[in-house]
Amino acid sequence: MRYQDQLFQQRENALLQSARQLFQEQSWDRVTIAEVARHAGIGKGTVYKHFSSKEALYARLVLDCSRQHLAEMQEISRTAPADKAMRLVIRRAFELLHADPLQAQLCLLCDRPAFQERLEALYRDQFIELEHQYMTLFSGLLQNSFGLQLSPAHCQHLLWGVEACVNGVMARIASGGFAHWAEYIELDAYFDRVTDFIIAGLQGQAAALHTAPALSE
Structure with missing residues (x-):
């Protein structure tokens, strides 16, 4: 190089x-490009050679971390054994977010329609x-x-339910x-129960969809 x-x-x-x-210390909307540049010891104008906006910078943080999690x-x-892989993947996703609450916050932020609208096409496409x-x-x-052999449309419908549960866990983290809360709830136990709920729902809904007429793509 x-x-x-x-x-x-x-x-x-x-x-x-x-x-x-800086995002760990204050809400993202209060952080400015000038603050990021000053904290990094870099001129403000130089920041724009790397990121076109603050939204682009935060999008990059989420994309980089999400790709590592995906890998x-x-x-x-x-x-993993086929019958255990789904549970292990879901549970690991929760563990990764729990280990990095900032990633959970950033994911929720970047998922907002208003945030996505401000992003340039390069990041939206990513x-x-x-x-x-x-x-x-x-x-x-x-x-x-x-x-079970499920169509892409059926898989998409099942993903909606998983996404809702995962987003709920991210918000909790x-x-x-x-x-x-007045009643103590241990997060590992919470993750286990939510994982059980997702798996049970997927099993029931996947079986029902498997026997349902094919959906249009």
Whole structure:
């Protein structure tokens, strides 16, 4: 790699790390590009050589981390016993988010329509491609875990339910868990119960859809 390219990558990494740290300290809408640049020790004008906007910077944080999570879950899918892979993937997804609450917050932020509308097409397209990759993983897990042949449309309908549950877990993690509740709820037990709920729902709905007429794509 050329020296200039190494410097470019170093500056970009410094900006991403600074943005993460600042976002942990205050809400994202209060953080400015100038603050990120100052924290990273980089001129404000240089930031725009890497990211066109604050939204682009945060989108990059989510995309990078989500791709790492996806790679780990794809490996689980490849190596785990077929009847256990779905459960292991879902449970691992919760563990990864729990280990990095900021990622949960950023994912929820980047999923907002208003946020997506402000993104340039380059990043919107990357989110769409990432969604397709997760859908491919999920579809494969469905077929292998339950031994059923389901259409892409049926898989999509099942994914809606999983997405709703996962988004709920992300919101719970992003809000700090159950510390403010009168009744103590341990997060690992919560993740287990939600995973059980998802698996049971998928099993029942997948069996029902398998015998239903094919949906139009």
